[in-house]
Amino acid sequence: MSGTGPAGVPIPQRCAHLPTDSRGYPIIATVGRDEDTIDFGTVSEYRKLVLATFDLCGVCGLPFGEELRWQVGFRPEALEATGGIEAAEAPVHEICALYSAQVCPFVSSPYARLGDEYRKGARRPEQVILAGSTRTEQLCVRPSPWQPGTKILTFRMADLTRSHVLHDAEQARAAYTEALADDTPLALDTQQEQLTALLCPLTQEENGGLLAGAAWCVGAAFCPDLGAVLGMDVFARDSRYRQVAEQTVLDAGFADAYAGTKRDASLQAGLRWLSTRTELPELLKHWRRSARGRLVRTARKDNGPSQEQRRKSARRKQKAARRRNR
Numbered sequence: 001m002s003g004t005g006p007a008g009v010p011i012p013q014r015c016a017h018l019p020t021d022s023r024g025y026p027i028i029a030t031v032g033r034d035e036d037t038i039d040f041g042t043v044s045e046y047r048k049l050v051l052a053t054f055d056l057c058g059v060c061g062l063p064f065g066e067e068l069r070w071q072v073g074f075r076p077e078a079l080e081a082t083g084g085i086e087a088a089e090a091p092v093h094e095i096c097a098l099y100s101a102q103v104c105p106f107v108s109s110p111y112a113r114l115g116d117e118y119r120k121g122a123r124r125p126e127q128v129i130l131a132g133s134t135r136t137e138q139l140c141v142r143p144s145p146w147q148p149g150t151k152i153l154t155f156r157m158a159d160l161t162r163s164h165v166l167h168d169a170e171q172a173r174a175a176y177t178e179a180l181a182d183d184t185p186l187a188l189d190t191q192q193e194q195l196t197a198l199l200c201p202l203t204q205e206e207n208g209g210l211l212a213g214a215a216w217c218v219g220a221a222f223c224p225d226l227g228a229v230l231g232m233d234v235f236a237r238d239s240r241y242r243q244v245a246e247q248t249v250l251d252a253g254f255a256d257a258y259a260g261t262k263r264d265a266s267l268q269a270g271l272r273w274l275s276t277r278t279e280l281p282e283l284l285k286h287w288r289r290s291a292r293g294r295l296v297r298t299a300r301k302d303n304g305p306s307q308e309q310r311r312k313s314a315r316r317k318q319k320a321a322r323r324r325n326r
Contacts, residue, residue, distance in 0.1 A: 009102045009176075012095045013185045014060045019202050025103065029061030030090050033202055043089070045230050046212035047199075048153045051090045052139045053215035054195060054273065055281035058090030059100060061199045062186050068132035068161055070097040076129055079163050085131055086140065086156045094162075095183060097130050098176040101166060128172065130164040133157035135282050141225040150230045191273040198266055213241060214270025218255070219284045221245040222291040248274060249292045 005011045005024045018026040021038055029051060032044035050056070055064050069091035092100070137158035144152045166172045188196065198210050216235045220226060222245065227236030235241045247254045248271070259271035274280075280288070 006103050009099070010180060012060070012099050012180070013183050014057075014062055014093065015096065015099065016185075017196065018060065018200055026059075027200075027202070028059045028100075029056065029199060030058045038202070045153055045232065047210075048090050048155075049139075049220055049226075049229075049232075050199065050211045050215045052136065052153070052155065053218060053220045053281075053284055054211075054270075055136070055283070056195070056199070057093045057096055059092045059096035061196055062093075062188065063192055064091075064093065065186075067093055068134060069136055069157060070094050070130055070132045071155070071157060072097050072100060073129045073131070076127070076165065079129065079131060079160065079165075084137055084156050084158045085133065085160065086154050088142075088152055088154050091133070091136060091155055091157065094130070094132060095176075095179040098164070098172070098179050101128050101130070101172045102176055128164075128166040130166070131157070131160055132162040134159040134161055137283075139223055139283060141223075141229055144230070147230070151225075151228045153229055189276070191269070191276050194269040195273060198269055211266045211270060213264075214266045216241040217244040217267060218248065218270050218274045219245055219288045219291070222287040246291070246295055249288050250295055 005020070005026065011026065015026050018028065020026055021040075025040070027033060027038055027040075030043045030047050031038060031040055032042055032047065033039075048058075051058055051061070056062060057064060070093065071085050071087045071089065071091055073085075073087065135158050136155050138156040140154045140156055141151050142154050144150045164175055166175065195211065203210070212232075213235055216226075221235075221242040226232055244258065247258070253275075255271040256275035259268045259275060
């Protein structure tokens with residue numbers, strides 16, 4: 001373990017790189033921030049997009065790899081959802097979820113109240129439900145239940161595999177203690193380290209979210225209805241993000257070549273990550289595969305029939321002529 005945080009709770013090793021606030025609470029990956037302001041009551045839609053695109057944990061901001069993706073909630077019926085759990089929060093590692101159950105003021109206390117202007121005073125249910133799924137099946141665009149007239153991102157999970165139902169603090173401590181016994185640092189490659197270095201520090205966030213533009217360029221541009229999400233019009237209005245994304249789909253060497261140009265650090269990091277992956281996250285792979293089919297069909301239509309297609313057409317016409325002359 002990497003040390004202790006508030007109330008003497010050990011911090012998981014994979015959270016050691018996170019900055020902390022004046023109380024010692026780690027500033028998790030989904031929380032918007034700059035050099036002067038951190039609001040634990042808000043969740044950045046830009047950051048949620050980055051986490052979904054690069055398949056990163058919503059607490060530590062590190063890759064999932066082969067680990068389950070956990071959602072933290074309070075309603076046991078979620079464990080019986082046949083269509084998969086859907087939540088506005090980004091999924092997290094198991095140990096990160098259990099750590100949150102120890103130190104997050106809202107998750108850890110059954111007496112906690114919501115404090116934002118839309119849900120102020122609402123009390124959470126007494127038990128905490130942790131549900132672990134093998135994959136994020138879809139990133140959905142939904143109307144916000146708390147901010148009328150706006151849309152947010154939600155994560156639809158698939159293949160629920162394991163769960164924890166924590167009825168009290170003792171159960172939460174026992175589950176976390178067990179997880180700590182297997183706590184080890186995550187091994188990252190150079191490109192993953194670069195993403196973490198950009199995502200997690202306390203720095204001013206251009207356009208409200210580090211790496212959000214890079215996420216568009218590596219393939220999030222093809223996520224259906226993404227431009228309707230709160231704040232995403234910044235990227236949707238600028239056609240260059242989609243143009244770069246289309247080029248990375250059509251030209252296998254484009255991402256590597258473009259990353260070598262003098263572009264902003266976030267875009268370079270995202271494209272270098274893309275060019276070095278042997279296997280893409282399932283969600284990103286789906287976006288890019290769907291886009292490729294459309295782009296290839298459009299290119300063929302714009303360029304006219306290929307030489308092979310023209311030969312096949314000529315052969316069909318010859319056969320038809322021979323049949324008519326019999």
